[in-house]
Amino acid sequence: MKIGILGGGNMGEALVSGILGKRLVSAKNLKVSDPVLKRRRLLTNRYRISTTTDNRKLGAWSTVLILAVKPHEMQQVLGEIAPFLRRPLVISIAAGVRLSFLERFLGKRPFVRVMPNLAAAVGEAISVLAKGRFASRRHALLAERIFQSVGETIWMPESKLDLVTALSGSGPAYVAFFLNALTDGAVRLGLSRKMAQHLTQKTFQGSLAYLSEKKADPKRFIQKVASKGGTTEAALKVFHERRLSQSLRVALSRAAARSRKLSRG
Numbered sequence: 001m002k003i004g005i006l007g008g009g010n011m012g013e014a015l016v017s018g019i020l021g022k023r024l025v026s027a028k029n030l031k032v033s034d035p036v037l038k039r040r041r042l043l044t045n046r047y048r049i050s051t052t053t054d055n056r057k058l059g060a061w062s063t064v065l066i067l068a069v070k071p072h073e074m075q076q077v078l079g080e081i082a083p084f085l086r087r088p089l090v091i092s093i094a095a096g097v098r099l100s101f102l103e104r105f106l107g108k109r110p111f112v113r114v115m116p117n118l119a120a121a122v123g124e125a126i127s128v129l130a131k132g133r134f135a136s137r138r139h140a141l142l143a144e145r146i147f148q149s150v151g152e153t154i155w156m157p158e159s160k161l162d163l164v165t166a167l168s169g170s171g172p173a174y175v176a177f178f179l180n181a182l183t184d185g186a187v188r189l190g191l192s193r194k195m196a197q198h199l200t201q202k203t204f205q206g207s208l209a210y211l212s213e214k215k216a217d218p219k220r221f222i223q224k225v226a227s228k229g230g231t232t233e234a235a236l237k238v239f240h241e242r243r244l245s246q247s248l249r250v251a252l253s254r255a256a257a258r259s260r261k262l263s264r265g
Contacts, residue, residue: 001025003146004062004088006055006077008034008043011093012068014120016047018149021123033058056084064142067092071264078105085109089139091146095165098265099132099158110135112143115161115169116150125151126168130158162263166255174251179204 003025005012012032019030031050034040040051052058059065059081065088069077074097082105091112092102102111111132119125127147131140140155147153156164179200186196211221226232239245 001064001142002029002031002062003064003066004058005030005032005066005068006058006081007068007070008032008036008039008051009068010118011116011120012066013043014116014118014125014150015066015068015146016043016049018120018123019146020047020049022149024145024149031058031061055081059088060084060086062088064089064091064146066146067094067097069094071096071262074101074264075105078102082106089135089142091143095169096162096259096263098263099130100265103132108134110139112139113158113161114143114147115164116147117169118172120150123150127151127153128161128164128168129153129155130161131155162259163252163256165259166252170255175204 001024003019005015008016012034016030016032019025020027027048028050030047031052032040032043033052033055034043035053040053043049044051055077065081065085067074067077067090071094074092074094085106087109089110089112090102090106091114093114093116095115097113099111099113102113103109109132112135113130113132114127116125116127120127125147127150129140129143129147131143135143144153144155179197182200183193183196186200187193191199207221210216211218222236226236
């Protein structure tokens with residue numbers, strides 16, 4: 001197996017690290033194409049892999065080709081590589097680029113579309129996969145193995161991927177937004193930023209660990225923490241008064257709608 005990754009940005013590097021860390025292939029059987037010299041040097045020095053600027057040669061070399069480019073660059077890239085591909089498994093992680101769009105430019109090939117998230121960089125991604133019409137069970141299992149190297153995988157119909165993009169694809173930014181808001185609030189009330197950040201992050205980590213390990217229902221977890229007439233209840237009352245839950249539902253709906261609008265297919 002020869003894995004080519006077209007795009008050496010954050011997600012491309014996360015996949016390089018995961019694939020090599022899980023020893024799916026050796027360094028000599030993993031190559032990355034990227035136009036930025038600084039990125040190519042970093043990947044070569046850090047992971048001892050070959051890099052290139054030639055997308056066509058990478059496509060011809062690969063038996064698995066992962067498209068990790070920006071959605072607005074996809075049409076140009078597909079047109080560039082189409083004449084040079086043999087018959088690799090093509091995996092796209094570009095948000096909003098539908099399987100039908102890939103088929104239009106690359107023909108009847110085995111495709112898998114994946115929506116990972118940035119937690120792939122620390123091996124904690126949740127990646128949702130959707131199989132194309134011409135991908136076999138073997139192709140599906142191979143794609144699953146690759147993305148399990150950076151976290152957990154789930155299969156869904158492609159019709160669900162706009163919502164997935166809004167929830168887990170964009171989700172790390174929502175978590176960071178809450179962390180930042182709580183940190184800012186604590187700083188205004190008198191804590192140092194360093195201490196506020198530490199307390200906030202450890203609170204999130206510990207809560208998620210508890211929910212995961214105990215397989216706890218979030219509503220019951222809230223009840224365990226919130227004593228009648230206590231400090232937690234006072235804070236939660238503000239969330240209800242300000243309709244925070246409704247705001248989150250609207251935000252998720254808007255993000256999903258935006259994903260649908262930007263989709264190519």
